[in-house]
Amino acid sequence: MSPEVRRVVIKVGSSSLNHPEGGLDDHAINEIVTVIAALKHKDVECVLVSSGAVAAGMGQLGLQVRPRDLAGKQAVAAVGQGVLIERYSRNLERHGLVGAQILLSRIDLAEAARYHNAQNTLEKLLRLHVIPIINENDTVAVEELCFGDNDSLSALVAGLVHADLLIILTDVDGLYTTNPKKDPLAQLIEEVTEVSAVESMASGAGTSMGTGGMVTKLRAAKIATRFGIGTLLLNFTRIRELLGLTESQAPIGTYFQPAKHRLAGRKRWIAYGGLSEGSIQVDDGAAKALVGEGKSLLAKGIITTEGTWERKEIVRITNLKGEEIARGVVELSSDEVQLVKGLHSEKMLQIIPDFDCEEVVHRDNMTLMLDG
Known part of the structure; x- marks a missing residue:
């Protein structure tokens, strides 16, 4: 783990914030803020992604x-979100810090203009x-536009803030070779070079207060590492070990190396x-050209489509096995x-005369959905 950590995103889940008797655990919130304040003193910028609105609302109600149900979750989150931000703000003030609440829904990152606005x-x-405190906008998001989990x-x-490190606080020490609750011989994996190599080790269940398990944390690690951001899974009880980051003292957890x-x-x-x-299925020749040769997608390699879209929208590109190999902005x-x-470019241009290029999805507007 690099000692040059100057900007971190810290994610804390409901399992860490929920008090055993209901509502929010004030001690847990105090611990988070104390660590953030200490990191700030070491010139490390912190962004906090915090669950807990539903848990806070349940405590209030x-x-x-x-x-x-979605409506019930949104109603409880509406009650709890104000409680959550008030607890954080009150603790931050004790350290001379100011917090800002930011509620994001999936559409805020889906539209390019909103994405850049959130970034700015x-x-x-x-x-x-200021310490940004981010949560999903549970109170208004429709189910199709939910992130699904804060991981x-x-x-x-x-990725939005170009962080040096993503820290996901959880209720276990990290990723194990097997489930440590069932297997006493399970061993902690302290470092992972490629997420896809360990995905089969994840178990899916979370707590009654959370929406994710190890599966969602590995999904988050895969996204962040593809952005070139190292990811640390850390037991919430070890949160104070984060203070050693700037002295190259790695906390005990699982660290996922950024992709090359x-x-x-x-x-x-x-x-x-x-x-x-929607999606476009391509033949083996086109799949090889996209993945192995860095080519654009031409009409000739397309087998079939699924879904409805307009020009300049994003589509998935799948191979004959149905596996997603790329995603890109489609020109048609x-x-x-x-x-x-299935047609050659010359024939395609005759059928669609107002189309002035031969690429259906240009390489510059395409991302391979593979590990780096």
Whole structure:
């Protein structure tokens, strides 16, 4: 882990914030803020992605069981979000710090203009020495536009602010060879070079207060490492060990190394920010050209399509096995692609005369969905 850590994103989940008797655990919030304040003193900028709105709302309303329906979750989150930010703000003030609440929904990162606006706002807050406190906008997001878990959100935020490190606080010490709750011989994996090599080790269950398990944390690690951002899974009880980051004292957890071939700029947004509107299936020759030779997608290699889209929207590109191999901005609508699939470029240009290029998806507007 590099000692040159100057900007971190810290994600904390509901399991760490929930008090055993219900509501928020004030001691946990105090611990988070104390560590953030100490890191700030060491000139490390911090962005906090915090769950806990639903747990806080349940505490306020005296509920024992987390709502399962979207409307119930949104109602409880609406009650709890104000409580959550108030607790953080009160603790930050004790350290002479100011916090800012930012609620993001999936659409805020899906549209390029909103993506850049969110990016600019976060950068301005950091320049003002404010601590951004980010959560999903549970109270208004429709189910199709939800992140699903704050692990994925934290990885996207890490890319948004060009963080040096993503820290995911959890209720276990990290990734183990097997489930440590069932296998006493399970061993902690302290460093991972490639996320895909360990995905099979993840178990999916979270706590009654959370929405994620190890599966979502590995998904987040895969996103962040593809951005060139190292990712640390750390037990919340070891949060104070983060203070050794600037002295090259690595906390005990699982560290995922950043990918060698990292995604940057627009390619990040295409891969994980923008919403895909459909898919294009290609033959083996086209798949090889895209993945192995760095070529653009031509009409000749297209087998079929699924979904409906307009020009300049994002589509998934799959091989004959149905595996997603790339994602990109398509130059033709779904109806137009159906008309020209399998055709040579000359014939395609005759059928669509207002189209002035031969690429259906240009290489410059495409991201391979593979590990770096």
